[in-house]
Amino acid sequence: MTGYDWDFATVWQYRALLATAGLVTLQLIVLTMLVGISVGFLLALVRLAKRRIFSISAMWLVEFLRAVPPLVLLIWVYYCIPILLDVRLSGFQTGVLALGIYSAAFYAEIFRAGIQSIEKGQIEAGMAVGMTNGQIMRRIVVPVAFMRIFPPFISQGALVIKNTVLVSAIAVGELLYEGQRLSIHTFRPLEILTVIALIFIAIIMPLTLSANALESRIRSRYS
Amino acid sequence: MQSGGSETAAPPVLSVRNLRKTFGDLEVLKRASFDIYQKEVVGIIGASGSGKSTLLRCLNLLETPTDGTIDLQGERFGFRQRSEGEMTLLSASEIARQRAKTGMVFQSFNLWPHRSVLENVIEGLIIVKRIPRPEAQEIGVRLLEKVGLKDKIDSYPARLSGGQQQRVGIARALAMDPAILLLDEPTSALDPELVGEVLNVIGELAEEGMTMIIVTHEMRFAHEACDRVIFLHEGLIADDGPPSYIFGPCASERTQAFVARYVSRHAGDSMPRKSEIR
Numbered sequence A: 001m002t003g004y005d006w007d008f009a010t011v012w013q014y015r016a017l018l019a020t021a022g023l024v025t026l027q028l029i030v031l032t033m034l035v036g037i038s039v040g041f042l043l044a045l046v047r048l049a050k051r052r053i054f055s056i057s058a059m060w061l062v063e064f065l066r067a068v069p070p071l072v073l074l075i076w077v078y079y080c081i082p083i084l085l086d087v088r089l090s091g092f093q094t095g096v097l098a099l100g101i102y103s104a105a106f107y108a109e110i111f112r113a114g115i116q117s118i119e120k121g122q123i124e125a126g127m128a129v130g131m132t133n134g135q136i137m138r139r140i141v142v143p144v145a146f147m148r149i150f151p152p153f154i155s156q157g158a159l160v161i162k163n164t165v166l167v168s169a170i171a172v173g174e175l176l177y178e179g180q181r182l183s184i185h186t187f188r189p190l191e192i193l194t195v196i197a198l199i200f201i202a203i204i205m206p207l208t209l210s211a212n213a214l215e216s217r218i219r220s221r222y223s
Numbered sequence B: 001m002q003s004g005g006s007e008t009a010a011p012p013v014l015s016v017r018n019l020r021k022t023f024g025d026l027e028v029l030k031r032a033s034f035d036i037y038q039k040e041v042v043g044i045i046g047a048s049g050s051g052k053s054t055l056l057r058c059l060n061l062l063e064t065p066t067d068g069t070i071d072l073q074g075e076r077f078g079f080r081q082r083s084e085g086e087m088t089l090l091s092a093s094e095i096a097r098q099r100a101k102t103g104m105v106f107q108s109f110n111l112w113p114h115r116s117v118l119e120n121v122i123e124g125l126i127i128v129k130r131i132p133r134p135e136a137q138e139i140g141v142r143l144l145e146k147v148g149l150k151d152k153i154d155s156y157p158a159r160l161s162g163g164q165q166q167r168v169g170i171a172r173a174l175a176m177d178p179a180i181l182l183l184d185e186p187t188s189a190l191d192p193e194l195v196g197e198v199l200n201v202i203g204e205l206a207e208e209g210m211t212m213i214i215v216t217h218e219m220r221f222a223h224e225a226c227d228r229v230i231f232l233h234e235g236l237i238a239d240d241g242p243p244s245y246i247f248g249p250c251a252s253e254r255t256q257a258f259v260a261r262y263v264s265r266h267a268g269d270s271m272p273r274k275s276e277i278r
């Protein structure tokens, strides 16, 4: 074996600090997803609007966002928004905003593909029994589209979760930021980063694995 | 055969006048006028592209007519008469409400894949008519029994044959208790051996007095089960009369030519006779 002496006891000492950081990460995840999914859904609807000005603007916004490295976007928002818009945002708020909008572009593309996959006939069947557009959207388009986009939707969720560590670059006390501080403080970067990696695995793997199971259930039942 | 309502004094269920539909420069329907009476079963035949689907889709406002009027049970469809005699399109929700008065059966079934057979049938009852679920389920089960699918109530559409899916489609349309049932080539997407089971159900509905318009390429069905047949040619009603006329020697030359082409091409079709439909 290598000569390195693993010492997880040090990490255990700082469990309270890591738990607090974990909570910040969790909040980041939830809020970023909320922003990403809701803005992404709206973007998808605008993207599919009949008026070309709308759909083309949405398309360009999506393409810009997809082409920017998320870390660059994050730092740009951190420094530019206060200057351009004269609002003060905390690092946490900046993170939710920048990463939320960033992921919204990807969610928008996923939702667009899902909505476009709905056969016209199924919408017309809804119209034929007298459903309104809103009812058709809620009762037919969204659930059927969701069934079909489930795998990329979950993959995007995993990406959102991982991308939350980027906000360590603007000093938000989430897992990676606190982990790095602890590493310097304790000279135990290997153990601490290992634990952080394990925490992320522990969050993401149950999500993706249960999604796989659900997907095969959907597949066997509905298609 | 039900007696065609045309001899009775009752007003028509559906009254269409000068119905026009254009897509850009293409005039697909050119001033179609006809009445459909209570309990009448009307077949629409015509070549591909003659405007049969467009006509049916105008009748339930899936397409907005370019010109002309549609009255269902005396109610002007899709438009409101303005004082100057001008027409304005009704709001989306009013159109949705009117649409529910017609039932539509689609060529490609169009069942909702995420809903079970029963849920497909009762969706409109619950969402549009706001009938309590237990009551809606009762109606749904009864209709599925009627189309011979009681044992498939909890299945999902993906597990059904085409013929079964179409029978669910018919039950779904019937659930809304429509004044008229519109069927657009209900058997064209089916394997030949499944056509019979669907036509049987339609034949039974005819027996029960359901008012129906059915676009079909099944000439024998049109002959046996319809009270009246409309022959559509390039967007015009070229002929309109009882099957004995349409399929007989007195029909217009064009109709006779069309029918002859069909009969020779589809010779050997195994269609149930009216007596077998029962």
Ligand SMILES: Nc1ncnc2c1ncn2[C@@H]1O[C@H](COP(=O)(O)OP(=O)(O)OP(=O)(O)O)[C@@H](O)[C@H]1O
Binding pocket: B023, B026, B028, B046, B047, B048, B049, B050, B051, B052, B053, B054, B055
């Ligand atoms: N939404 C649309 N936009 C443009 N043209 C259309 C549209 N719908 C139908 N058409 C055209 O209108 C004409 C009539 O179409 P329709 O579907 O009503 O014919 P049909 O008689 O039902 O034919 P088929 O037997 O093949 O079903 C065709 O030339 C078709 O291309």
Ligand SMILES: [Mg+2]
Binding pocket: B052, B053, B054, B184
């Ligand atoms: Mg057609």
